[in-house]
Amino acid sequence: MKHTGNNLADEVLRGDRRALARLITGIENGAMSASEALATLFPRTGRAHLVGVTGAPGTGKSSLVNQLALNLRQGGRTVAICAVDPTSPFSGGAILGDRIRMRDLAGDPGVFIRSMATRGSLGGLARATADVVKALDAAGFDVVLIETVGAGQAEVDIARHAQTVLVVEAPGMGDDVQAIKAGILEIADLLVVNKSDDPRAQNTVKALRAMLDLGQPGSDARRVMHHGRLVEVTAPQEVAPPNRPGWSIPILTTNALTGEGIGALVEALDAHRAYLRESGEMVRRERARLVAELENDLREALLARLLDRIDGAELDELVDRIAARELAPRAAVARLIDAAHLPGPPVQVDST
Numbered sequence: 001m002k003h004t005g006n007n008l009a010d011e012v013l014r015g016d017r018r019a020l021a022r023l024i025t026g027i028e029n030g031a032m033s034a035s036e037a038l039a040t041l042f043p044r045t046g047r048a049h050l051v052g053v054t055g056a057p058g059t060g061k062s063s064l065v066n067q068l069a070l071n072l073r074q075g076g077r078t079v080a081i082c083a084v085d086p087t088s089p090f091s092g093g094a095i096l097g098d099r100i101r102m103r104d105l106a107g108d109p110g111v112f113i114r115s116m117a118t119r120g121s122l123g124g125l126a127r128a129t130a131d132v133v134k135a136l137d138a139a140g141f142d143v144v145l146i147e148t149v150g151a152g153q154a155e156v157d158i159a160r161h162a163q164t165v166l167v168v169e170a171p172g173m174g175d176d177v178q179a180i181k182a183g184i185l186e187i188a189d190l191l192v193v194n195k196s197d198d199p200r201a202q203n204t205v206k207a208l209r210a211m212l213d214l215g216q217p218g219s220d221a222r223r224v225m226h227h228g229r230l231v232e233v234t235a236p237q238e239v240a241p242p243n244r245p246g247w248s249i250p251i252l253t254t255n256a257l258t259g260e261g262i263g264a265l266v267e268a269l270d271a272h273r274a275y276l277r278e279s280g281e282m283v284r285r286e287r288a289r290l291v292a293e294l295e296n297d298l299r300e301a302l303l304a305r306l307l308d309r310i311d312g313a314e315l316d317e318l319v320d321r322i323a324a325r326e327l328a329p330r331a332a333v334a335r336l337i338d339a340a341h342l343p344g345p346p347v348q349v350d351s352t
Contacts, residue, residue, distance in 0.1 A: 005036020012041065012139050017112060020139050024114055027131045038131055041138035046286070048080075048137040049273050052162030054148040054187075059170040060194040063256035065147050069105055071262045072143055078110040080141035082132055084149045112141065130161055130293055159187040160292045163285060164272045166190045166265075169208060171200035185211065188249060189272050196253040196260060208251050247275050309340040 008026075011019030026034030053061050053068075062083070069079045105111045116132065129146065136144045148158050159165055167188035185191065185208070193204050250268050254261035276282035307315075318335065321327040 005033045006040055008033060009037040009040035012037070012135065013044065015140070017109075020112065020135065021114070023135050024132050027135065028116065028128045034131075038134060041135065044138040044140075045134050046137065048141050048144045049269070050133060050137070050144050050146065050161065050163045051269060052146045052148065052158035052165045053168065054158045054165065055168035055170075059168040060256045061147055061168050064168060064192070064194055064254060064262075065145050066105060067254075067256050067259050067262045068145060068266065069111055070259070071266050073105075073108060073110055075266070077142040078140070079112075080136040080139070080144045081105075081111070081113045081147065082129065082136060082144065083113065083115045083147045084129060112136065112139070133161060160289055163276060163282065164189045164269055166192055166269070168192045168194050169204055170195045171198040171204045189247065190265070190268050191249060191251045192265060193251065193253045194256055196255045197258075201253060205251055205253065212249060212251075247272065247279075247281075306336065306340050310336055311339075314339065 008019055008023050012023055023034055023037055025031075027038070051068075053065055055061055065081060065083070069081060072079050105113065114132065114136075116129065133144055133146060146158060146162055165187050167185055167190070169191065170193065191208055191212075193201055193208070195201065252261060252265055252268060254265055256262075273282075276285065315336070318327065318332045322329055322332055
């Protein structure tokens with residue numbers, strides 16, 4: 001039977017996991033049926049808690065996600081995992097390393113795991129991640145865990161896809177200066193120091209706390225700019241009550257091998273979601289996320305339409321002239337837009 005967009009959407013809503021897998025494959029491949037199915041499923045989105053898990057390679061993200069899923073399942077919640085892996089230089093697909101660390105979840109009907117290749121995308125996520133997360137949300141999962149590839153300091157795209165961002169650190173990943181300069185910490189809603197059995201774990205906690213502590217010396221109120229707002233920073237293992245003004249960024253310690261600290265981490269995730277809902281921050285973040293997604297989709301659609309209107313030979317000629325330093329890239333852009341007869345104000349270019 002041929003799977004149209006509407007048929008595929010109906011099967012996903014009925015809980016057919018194979019249909020969900022086919023839909024995600026179609027999303028990654030840009031299939032028209034997948035676009036149709038997503039349009040049908042979109043009104044059913046917005047119910048799942050979208051949790052981003054990010055951090056440098058080697059911090060134990062995959063093992064932590066495995067423990068989080070196990071804990072959530074024990075509490076009766078269904079879990080979908082979208083694990084973004086590096087692209088294979090040979091096949092172009094995902095290496096699937098995350099699956100190896102999630103063997104404990106195999107066979108559980110309440111868990112769905114999908115690995116995705118970055119396919120050259122930067123920022124720690126794949127280009128299709130946003131649409132895949134929509135599909136998982138519409139499929140009825142209570143929590144969607146989005147694990148990034150582990151790109152390091154510049155891996156901040158997850159902040160535009162997740163409602164709660166969990167940044168994982170580990171002892172021995174760098175000195176105090178590394179913790180201070182790592183811009184990835186600025187997107188954290190929760191900070192987790194994994195591998196708590198390491199003797200250096202408490203030093204890592206202290207370094208992170210020092211990085212967050214921008215308050216007056218000797219003052220109990222420690223504040224830091226977070227998501228454009230001034231918020232208070234708590235001591236380790238504390239979670240701000242949902243009705244407290246602002247959000248206190250907790251620093252928690254876990255051991256993903258033994259499960260130590262995972263229960264407290266789940267409580268912190270739930271507390272953050274409650275804060276987002278009761279403070280109105282959830283609506284603001286959702287709107288900002290949709291604006292960013294709309295701008296990105298519009299940019300890609302316009303680029304595709306522009307390239308479709310441009311003669312390939314003309315494009316090659318412009319590239320050759322740019323390579324020969326005869327034409328500036330911005331001037332070439334102006335010529336391409338004019339050649340495509342796109343409406344709008346002229347592109348400003350240098351006189352050179």
